[in-house]
Amino acid sequence: MATAGDAARRRDAGSSSGRARLDRDTIIAAGLELAAGSGTASISVRELGTHLGADPTAIYRHFRSKEHLMQALLDELTARSLAEVTADPADWKERLRQLAAATLAQYVIYPAVGAEAIVLTTHGPGELDAIEFMLQAFAEAGLSGDDLVRHYALLATHVLSSAAGIARGRGERDPENGAGPWFEGPILADPRKYPLITEYNTQLTDLEDVALFTLGVEAVIQSAERAAAARPGGGG
Structure with missing residues (x-):
């Protein structure tokens, strides 16, 4: 290669x-x-x-077009992200975590490409390998049928859209690997009309994009564990 x-x-x-x-x-x-x-x-x-x-x-x-070029660039980032996964195939949770983290890292390094993941499907070998990878991970978790496909879709949607959004934010500023705020500055709201925003203003403005990205990945993994345990013969 x-x-x-x-x-x-x-x-x-x-x-x-x-x-x-x-x-x-x-x-x-x-x-x-x-x-x-x-x-x-x-x-x-x-x-x-x-x-x-x-x-x-x-x-x-x-x-053949600018879109075709961007698809090829995005597919290359997907292939690079997959290459970063080192966890044992049996450790499906860590493999999914590593893929998600590597995808975010690649998008932040190349924000002009990563931001395109919101709107582009590449149809390339990198994307196909990533889909197969995630399906295999959820199969290893004990899922099959609709449960398997839905959890793949949930994780793919979260990782691609959230990582692309973070990349876009980095691209509009000076790219950095650290976390960024979810909200820019305090939320200015009339406490009489928005009492809950006022009450939780500090917590809301303390939210960080990378932490929320990781939280979403963990939520899908936990959902997969619960779904596997609920299946006939599942553990727990």
């Missing part, structure tokens, strides 16, 4: 001869380089062409 370093070397070799040599791996590596830029909320094909030292139209020889 080609690496980002391999793609960069091919790009440099092409540039030295006065013409950038483009292929899918080179374009994906360059796209991720742009997406990792400080405060980068989005990337354009024109910017990517400039970064590659090539006419932007050359990119469309390998990707």
Whole structure:
């Protein structure tokens, strides 16, 4: 499998001869380089062409549209996230936790790509591997049928949407790996009309996005445990 370093070397070799040599791996590596830029909320094909030292139209020889390009970039992040999972296959809970954490980390590093997970389905090998991975984990938990599929969907929806939202927030500011506030500053509300907001204002403004992301992952895992235990022959 080609690496980002391999793609960069091919790009440099092409540039030295006065013409950038483009292929899918080179374009994906360059796209991720742009997406990792400080405060980068989005990337354009024109910017990517400039970064590659090539006419932007050359990119469309390998990707039929900007959406197709973003799907390939997002699929690469999914594959990288899966590669970070090291837990034993029997430890389904830790495997799901590791995948969720790795996905969030990748989206935060590349916010311009991670934010696209809200609206894009890649249909690529990374996505298919991730779906199979999660289905296998919930099967290992003791689920099958509708219970298995629903818990996969719950986890996938939470991880993708929450991680993408956190990535978007990082992309609009200077990207960072630390937690961010759920609310920006105190909530200003009339205590006569919003007594509960007033009562819990401090707790609400103390909420952090990464902690809530982790809490959601744990909630799905706990739900899977309860569903497995409730099945005929289940434990507990």
